[in-house]
Amino acid sequence: MAKFSNEVLELLAFIGGKENIATVSHCATRLRFVLKDPKKADIEKIEGIKVVKGTFTQAGQFQIIIGNDVSTFYNEFIQKAGIGAASKDEVKKAARQNLNLLQRLISHLGEIFAPLIPAIVVGGLILGFRNVIGDIKLLEEGTKSLTEVSQFWSGVHHFLWLIGEAVFFFLPVGITWSISKKMGTTQILGIILGITLVSPQLLNAYAVAGGAEAPVWNFGFTQIKMIGYQAQVIPAILAGFVLANLEIKLRDIVPDYISMIVVPFFGLVPTVLLAHVVLGPVGWAIGSVISDVVYTGLTSSLGWLFAAIFGFTYAPLVITGLHHMTNAIDLQLMSELGGTNLWPMIALSNIAQGSAVLAMIYLNKNDEEEKxxxxxxxxxxxxGVTEPAMFGINLKYVYPFLAAMIGSATAAVLSVGTGVMANSIGVGGLPGILSIQPQHMLTFAIAMLAAIVVPFLLTIAFAKKKILVKKEKEMAA
Known part of the structure; x- marks a missing residue:
């Protein structure tokens, strides 16, 4: 007998029947539907199904949190419904039909950076560890670092830069590859395009920023500066999309029997030329403006207000999918400033959401099903994974979500007010401290404490005072 027979039939009925499903797939914990008419889905009844831990709509997809049994549930569902399995890419493509232009842009950004996150997280942790052993004066009465007294740790410090450089200096290679993969074009051409942006024969972008004179390609009638775009995000994104779209157009007009020769040549060569003449300089200028605006806002006299607004609204941004834009901004800040003051607030928001759930565990300690x-x-x-907490608990009851938002804003003000900077995007939640620059770890720990205590206490207070209590439940505090 199937494990979820009854639940599958219930979901099929409550979601509007087979005829209301355009596509469906699943990820690690969620079913992802694109519905022909989202209004036909009875959300209250769906959330009442025993195995359902929550629902939400994001990027045009109606998503149902199932948990670790999602693959089993999915297989039984498509069998009972009599519909074909769809890939996540097919679902995303169908979902975009329900999105406006801004939402589609954000969706594209999310898909570009998602495959790169594991490498960026590793790179951030490595940079943090290098700073701990190389910059913090831990030994000889606080006068020397580990690398200064130990050849072993000096060697480790030197070796780890190999990985850190690969992740961040050569990030454009990952971006152009990810775009070619997402667009369904030739991935090796995307990789080659990225390499042409960071080639060793080009003058390093940081040296150019420092005033060094770049060599040139001399064509007689004109010259092009040989500038690299190491760690630059926007030039790589612009070049990657130009190459992908050019390749797609060429495939449509070039006969198949010569496409193997013509498409790669007339796709790659013009794109590389355009990247160094137009896209690179323009992208760099745009990226610099964005990073300057964000950094100036966070370090100005009104930085506390910017921090409070960002900390308060980040969790709602996750619901809408707009949070994907912060990846590009974080990476741009890192390339321009050697660190980011935006990422610490994101890690704190994750902690705040978890702390609100912790309070709900305390309030409902006698409810085994809830636990x-x-x-x-x-x-x-x-x-660092907030969806189960946000959609399974906090949004379900409303008041813990608000408590978490207030706690996140409080912690963000402390973080920005004390000048906390992270080396890079890192692991979210409590492990986020490993990505913080060593000199700021203590103050970040204080901000983390605020992100734990404030949402916990506020959630309990809201429950006791019946503030925004959406669902009545016996509180056994």
């Missing part, structure tokens, strides 16, 4: 959802959600949230 089956809330305990795993709190753990995953503290490790």
């Amino acid at each position: 089956q959802v809330s305990i795993p959600a709190a753990i995953s949230c503290y490790l």
Whole structure:
């Protein structure tokens, strides 16, 4: 007998029947639907199904949180519904039909950076560890670092830069590859395009910023500066999309029997030329403006207000998918400033959401069914994965979500007010401290404490005072 027979039939009925499903796929914990008419889905009844831990709509997809059994549930669902399995890419493509221009742009950004996050996280942790052993004066009464007294740690410090450089200096290669993969074009051409942006024969972007004179390609009638775009995000994005779209257009007009020769040549060569003449300089200028505006806003006399607004609204941004834009801004800040003051606030927001769930565990400590959802959600949230906590608990009850937003804003003000900077994007939640620059770890720890305590206490207070209590439940505090 199938494990979820009854639940599958219930979901099929409550979602509007087979005829209301355009496509469906699943990820690690969620079913992802594109519905022909989202209004036909009875969300209240769907969330009442025993195995459902929450629902939300994002990027045109109606997503249902199932948990670790999602693949089993999915297989039984498509069998009972009599519909074909769809890939996540097919679902995303169908979902975009429900999005406006801005939402589509954000969706594209999310898909570009998602495959790069593991490498960026590793790179951030490595930079943090190098700073701990190389910059913090831990030994000889606070006068020397580990690398200064130990040849072993000096060697480790030197060796780890090999990986850090690969991740961040050569990030454009990953971006152009990711774009070619997403667009379904030739991935090796994307990789080659990225390499032409960071080739060793080009003058390093940081040297150019420091005033060094760049060599040139001399064509007689004109010259092109040989400038590299190491760690630059926007030039790589612009070049990657130009190459992908050019290749797609060429495929449409070039006969198949010569496409193997013509398409790569007339796709890659013009794009590389355009990247160094137009796209690179323009992208660099745009990126510099963005990073300057964000950094100036966070370090100005009104930086505390910017921090409070960002900390308060980041969790709602996650619901809409707009949070994907912060990846590009973080990476641009890193390339321009050697660190980011935006990422610490994101890690704090994750912690705040987990702390609100922790308070719900305390309030509902006698509810075994509730704990089956809330305990795993709190753990995953503290490790940087917020969806189970946000959609399974906090948004369900409303007041813990508000408490988490207030706690996040409080912690963000402390973080920005004390000048906390991260080396890079890193692991969210509590492990986020590993990405913080060593000189700021203590003050960030204080901000983390605020992100734990404030949402916890506010959630309990809101429950006791019945503030925004959406769902009545016995509180056994």
